[in-house]
Amino acid sequence: MDFQLLLDGLLTTISPVNLLLVFAGMLIGVFFGSLPGISSSMGIVLMLPFTYYMGILPSIILLVALYAGSSYGGSITAILFNTPGTPESVATTFDGYPMTKQGKAGRALSLAISASAFGGVFSVLIMLFLAPPLSTIALKIQSAEYFALTVLGLIVIASIGTKSPLKAISSGLIGIMIALIGMDPMVGVDRFTFGHIELMNGLEMIPIMIGAFALAEVLNQVTERHNQINVDKKVSLETVKLIDMIKYKWVLLKSAVIGTVIGILPGTGGSIASIVSYGEAIRSSKNKERFGQGEEEGVVAPETANNAAAGGAMIPTLVLGIPGSPTTAIILAALALQGLQPGPQLMSDQPLMLYCIFFSMLIASVTVFIGGRIGVKAFAAILKLPYSILGTLIVLLSMVGSYAVGNSMFNVWIMFLFGIIGYFMKKYHFSPAALILGLVLGPMMEENLRRQLLVTNGDYLSFITRPISAVILLFAIVALFYPVIAKAVKNRKNSNGDVSSNM
Amino acid sequence: MKKRFLLSVMIIGSLLLAACSSSQSSAGNKGNKDYPKRPIELVVPFGEGSASDTFARKYAEIMSKDMDQPLQPVNKDGSGGLVGMVYAHGQANDGYTVLEVTPSHVIADVLGTGKNMKFLEEFEPIARIQEDIYVLSVPANSKIKDFDNLVKMGKEKEISFAGVSPGGLDDLTLNALADATGMKVKFVPYGSGSEVKAAVLGGEVDVYLDKLINTVNYIKDGKVRPMVVLNDKRITQIDELKDTPTTVEKGYDVTIGSWRGFVVKKGTPQEVKDYLLEQVKKAYETEEYKKFNEDSLTNIRDSFLEPEEFKKAMQEDYKVFDKVAKQTGLKK
Amino acid sequence: MGEVIFHVFLIIVMGLFFKDSFAITSGRSADPIGPAGFPQTLLIIIIVLLLISLFKAIRKLKSGEGKGEPLNLNFAYFGLLLGIIVFIILNDLISFTLATIVFTFFLFWMLGQKRYVRMFVQSILVAVVFTLVFGKVLSVPLPRGMGILKELTYFLY
Secondary structure, eight states: OOHHHHHHHHHHHTSHHHHHHHHHHHHHHHHHHHSTTOOHHHHHHHHHHHHTTTOHHHHHHHHHHHHHHHHHHHHHHHHHHSOOSSGGGHHHHHHHHHHHHTTOHHHHHHHHHHHHHHHHHHHHHHHHHHHHHHHHHHTTOOHHHHHHHHHHHHHHHHHSSTTOHHHHHHHHHHHHHHHTOEEOTTTOOEESOTTOGGGTTOOOHHHHHHIIIIIHHHHHHHHHSSSOOOSOSSOOOOOOOGGGGGGGHHHHHHHHHHHHHHHHSTTOOHHHHHHHHHHHHHHHOSOGGGTTTTOTHHHHHHHHHHHHHHHHHHHHHHHTSOOSSHHHHHHHHHHHHTTOOOSTTHHHHSHHHHHHHHHHHHHHHHHHHHHHHHHHHHHHHGGGSOHHHHHHHHHHHHHHHHHHHHTOHHHHHHHHHHHHHHHHHHHTTOOHHHHHHHHHHHHHHHHHHHHHHHHTTSOTTHHHHSHHHHHHHHHHHHHHHHHHHHHHHHHHHHHHHHHHHHO | OHHHHHHHHHHHHHHHHHHHHHHHHTTOOSOOOSSOSSOEEEEEOSOTTSHHHHHHHHHHHHHHTTSSSOEEEEEOOOGGGHHHHHHHHHSOSSSSEEEEEOHHHHHHHHHTTTTTOOHHHHEEEEEEEEEOOEEEEEETTOSOOSHHHHHHHHHHSOEEEEEESTTSHHHHHHHHHHHHHTOOEEEEEESSHHHHHHHHHTTSSSEEEEEHHHHHHHHHTTSEEEEEESSSSOOOSSGGGTTOOBTTTTTOOOOOOOEEEEEEETTOOHHHHHHHHHHHHHHHHSHHHHHHHHHTTOOSSOOOBOHHHHHHHHHHHHHHHHHHHHHHTSOO | OHHHHHHHHHHHHHHHHHHHHTTOOOOSOOSSSHHHHHHHHHHHHHHHHHHHHHHHHHHHHHTTGGGOSOOOOOHHHHHHHHHHHHHHHHHHHHHHHHHHHHHHHHHHHHTTOOOHHHHHHHHHHHHHHHIIIIIIISOOOOOOOSHHHHHHHTTTO
16 A cells, blocks of 8 residues: 555546546446446447547556446446346346336335445455455465356345245246256367257347346336336435445445456346345345345345445456456457556556546446436436337337347347347346346356366265355355244244233 | 336337437448447457457458458367367358458367367458467576587487477477477466466476567576577567577478468358458558557567458468478377 | 236246256366356246146236236337337348338337338437447447448548
């Protein structure tokens, strides 16, 4: 920690031009993030031509602000239209959209903003103070631990969609199954491609997500009641007072830690971070049954985590030259285009960079917070449009967004197919959310399971002899049986109570 | 009221249209050749941010500076470069679609992953532009002392190494080396380059095979130690690798590296190919590209190849990969 | 009834996957599980779970409480799906912009708007904005259609 550099970093970042870049990056990030199918990585690629002429520090300031902004942007469409703009905001739809349906869109959005800002600020502080030791620890996370982490993530499936756990679990497993289509990760043979080259790379997650959530919801709306199909007409623009957030201090803190830690791990990212912290929020909540019905903690937890993951992902990127997420990989590539070589020497070659990144992400998070609170009303007001316009726009966005993912019509067909499947899943109480969780976590689960066995020559015990992996698996088991145990304890208490009252 | 609304919309619409069309036409005022009349699509068959993508974007940017119409990179990621290839094959052979290619495409031919589409038959080369060199290294705290030691150990027990895509270039390259030296190796695939690096630094695998540029940074930082460079000549340009032997020095003729070049679909008019080759050459000579090439440490081998030589080189590669694939059981 | 049919549909699809899983070549051996092991285990579990769920659904149907809410697959539902199919096909024929005008107008009409002139103007506006935002600003290579239309789109995006 070098105070001179800290000060220099601050002065560099708040110089007028750079400050403008922070704001611009943040706004562009929010915009890209909110469009389904347009990821923050794509946003950064689009910005590349401009960065050629900017020099290293201004470019990185712009790009990290964009990154910070995009993880918030995704939540806007997730909450308002059930259309997650980015995979990271899938978990936000679980409770965010029900809140919108109850007419509490304004509240949901401002919760998301406040949570995002907290997650963002928390993780950059961690980045500034603890980057080197944390990245050393991150290297201890290997295949066995990744596998354990996916198991922990999948446990969430059993707890969401509580109406029928049997169907929720089936949906999740079907999600994993769909993710297995394509080239096998360990030996490279085709699986379930039915002879199609398009399927070799597997199905893209985003079109499936858009279909199963956005299109399915539109189908649901048009069949529900013709013409008067809008969500609750009285859209409340009421927002959250800052002081209200204190109620969620533990959820905020836990999710921020989970987000940062998962963000650090290469090959994971905001989507897994938000799912795991959503699961943790359910586990520790007293009102489990309210999740999925518009529970506020269900918005706070994933939003905190996915923004924290953005800061977390910067840590190994800077310290080890190993990008913590696909987006940071592209930020590194952008630096490479300017002749800067990513790698462990980055911090010593460019001492000021860490501090500029810190301030840029910090300022971006704070402005998202301030600007977002004003913007909430504008965003929520979109809901006042008649459904004939709103529905049309959602369908169009879904289609263009799916197309933009791989620039191919094939993805639009996939979106279409999963729109129909998603509609029926919801009607018959299967869980599209669990399907997506399976889709996100499934491939990681299989790959790391098999890789660990490959590395250890088939030693199944290695999952529990490695300490970190063992601890995570223990957590998973506790999370799985917690509801049962809690129920048993409760029943016992109740019966005791009955007995005593009878006496 | 309604009319005014209508009118204003039309005005805005036409303004927007005018703005766009003028920005398009202002670019193309030099000369009146038939080609190119509109932007040329450069299909990048890999994801945004990958090494091939970075290269393609930089090169397209440099080339576009001297062309009437820009070369626009378009990412069509998937299946180890196949999705992009299939897409490019589906476009007309009028020269408005150029495909970036790497050894992955030759490997697809070898393994038959492209089903009925044979890359070497369906496309015609423009030029090979860039070439990477592979370096084999071990984590700093590894017990393996040097290359001879590694080979000796590898004969006794399986050496594990990390790489991306099973049956891909990393896999085949190390297997080729293993085959030449008699080592036993185990390929452990990871999802991305960053996971490979994390696995190496975290000690999950024994050896690390990566491109020069990636490895050199870790050598500088003392995270890994170089064992051998897959090249014929010693790399004297980089201090860290001066004392590292090469495979050819050690008596193994394995110098597989990654390369990047441009091709067009079969049947593209000769004038078009000539024009593209000329522009590619011009860009190759610019200071900007030289600087970029130097920064990415791809300037060690003389990599530029004209169409005929490029074709020959790819056919050579095919034979090498074919041999390795058969030996490892990837191809029957 | 619908619920039972949906279950059967899922079971059939999963069954097809299961059948196809035997066609997975093992390639060279790497890990003890192999490429087919994980999906096969998974598919067996899925099919068992679905069968239990199907059994429950049938029982519910027999006991008469399985009516639930009716599906109401109305005109708008099929209209929307058909519209999307036509839109996808039109994209490759008459370019994204023109296809979007047609599609948007159709959706407006289907979702209950009546003022045709305004709908028409709005459709054009939506199409132009989408084209410019995605095609121009975000440089997504939108479909260009065929023939003369293809040439014309280069003026727009």
